[in-house]
Amino acid sequence: MLLNLIRHSMDDDMKTSNVVHNRTMKRTNVKYLAIMFMGVFSVLFFAPALSATPAADINNQVEASSDSTLITTPNAAILLYHHVSSSTPASTSISPETFKSHMEYLETHHTVVPLEDVVSAIQNNTTLPEKAVAITFDDGYANILDNAHPILAEMDFPYTVFINPNEIGVGPQQLTWEQVVAMHNDGVVFANHTLDHLHMLNGEQEMGERTWLDTVWQNVESAEQKIADRLDISLKYLAFPFGEYNTALANKLEAEGYVGFGQHSGAVGPNSDMQALPRFPAAGPYANLATLKTKLNSLAMPVTHTTHQNPRMTQRRLTSPISLTIDSDDVRLSQVNCFFSGKPIETNIEGNVLTFSVNEMLPVGRSRVNCTAPSNTQAGRYYWYSTPFFVADEKGNYPD
Template sequence: MLDNLVILQYHHVSTKTPASTSIAPEKFAEHLAYLYRHYTVVDLFDAIKALRAGNSLPDKAVAITFDDGFDNILLNAHPLLQKYNFPYTIFINPQRIDKDRNQLTWDEVKQMAQENVRFANHTLDHLHLLNREYHNGEKESDAQWLTRIMYNIDQAETLIETQLGYSLQFLAYPYGEFDTFLAQHLEQQGYIGFAQHSGAVFSGSNFSALPRFPAAGRYANINTLKVKLNSLAMPVLDTNIHSPVVSEEGFPSTLKLTVAAADLNMNAMNCFFQGHLQDKKTIENLVEVSLPESFPLGRSRMNCTAPSKTQKGRFYWFSQPFFKANENQVFPD
């Protein structure tokens, strides 16, 4: 038993959808066969409940998730998942269900809900949560923004509960975007947040923005996925990054992480920004990593890994996401 969970994120299972968010059915079948042989696939809701209660999970526990509620999940993924009796969770936009051509219908959702599938919140309509709206040329205030965003999220939760009879209060952030203020407010309202930066989860994780490993598109390669499936949640005690939203002034020039280092080989820790190895220095259980002078627009991340001292071949993994708006303060797709 172990205090560790890896969450996989998929979108499309098809060869006819955008390559960046798709995995071919044959490749998806390869993933599932590997999981069946080497891992324990667990229900996301049960796993999160166990971790929050301080209970251990089976070693090499993995949860499977999908974002957006596409109909090819039912057509191409669901039969494969049923073959292994794997539970999984789909984060849906209720306003799109039964309306958009490539989406599931509510009848299909209700049928799948009887077949080892849970459904959770991905907002009503997949909006950029961090974007501000303008009314009569005036930018909405922070209070107006939060009211609008929370209404959207709560309405989506209500629609799911009305259709399915339950409310998980799980929210997958569209585009993986969030800021600390929103995440903390959602946590106060009883929600658990799921993002799109990578890494494993443990009982000490930030449950307002849990990491998930993308496993489609350029991340579908089974050999690189094996390393991620074998990862351990890095026990970060403190960080100097208080919000993932990159500001023009006053944003830190380094990432500082304080970790519980008993089982980490600190000297072998490496950190990569957008895949590029970064300069770092370590002092006991503190690592300091250089951040870029200029961040790219949109979404980026710093991934840090360190080998375990006691579990051969396994790496602790931490990911810090960053979100940068364009000159008009709009976060791009």
């Protein structure tokens, strides 16, 4: 049954890939202390009994709350939402009722943590609560305040909104700066989504890499400064609009001390690329809680090397297979599955190296290969890794 959910999750995640603390910290800190206490208590007093317990039903393990254990390396799922409304574009929206069901599930089965805690844990290789989840929104829509904020505030869930400063207070669906300041004072974190939600890779081929990079980086820095001027905060977090980036942009982020966030899927952990952290879309076609549960329980695939260095493609066919080097005996590579456009693709395993090929033409815009493999020690949980591809049209631009 769980394998079917994995397959359906993959299908959902591929079909529409071109669509797109102050008060809050108190409860989080209490949860951390309780989790740590119970984890130590379990190890000292119940380890022999646990080791003798027969394996539970896999589906029950996916559902089970794990407040009593800590994992040895940081691992988290980052959720991505846009609109929380029943009257906005379906492709990027989730109804308030469905959003509430997501949050109720998280309250029972996961620990919601600030995005900053996830980033810090990965950077410093410190622990996070078992099944940690961070909540993010892109674009700064007013319905986040109207429909999501009351639910999140009631549950004391921290969350981050990536905004375009030049759009705030301009569009009829956007938050105003007064609302942003009020939410910030209420513990909501705001971060950079560029000034105006541009396609960051547009014009790269026409302008040349150096001129293009100077242009888009000026946009990023201007957006960061405007957020700092309004809110007196500069996290240097950048969520790529449409999830689009290339190696030159990622290298610039690293050189300037920024953390980047994409829209390809997967959990995050110690081996994650800090300039392109994956997030699970959880609205539109991805709002189905049955398949989202599998993603929330996923583990970050410990990929230490990939032969696919640049997600920005200069042609629509891969010239060679892509190989991933995976550094963990806990990844059951004998049962790995990779999917492209919702369909399984051929894989090959040699030692700890996973190789896959995409034989069909890549679509203009955004696509990805998702690979999963079960954990040997955590029944019902799957390692997850996404390889994104970005293809421009004939004019060198990227579609919405």
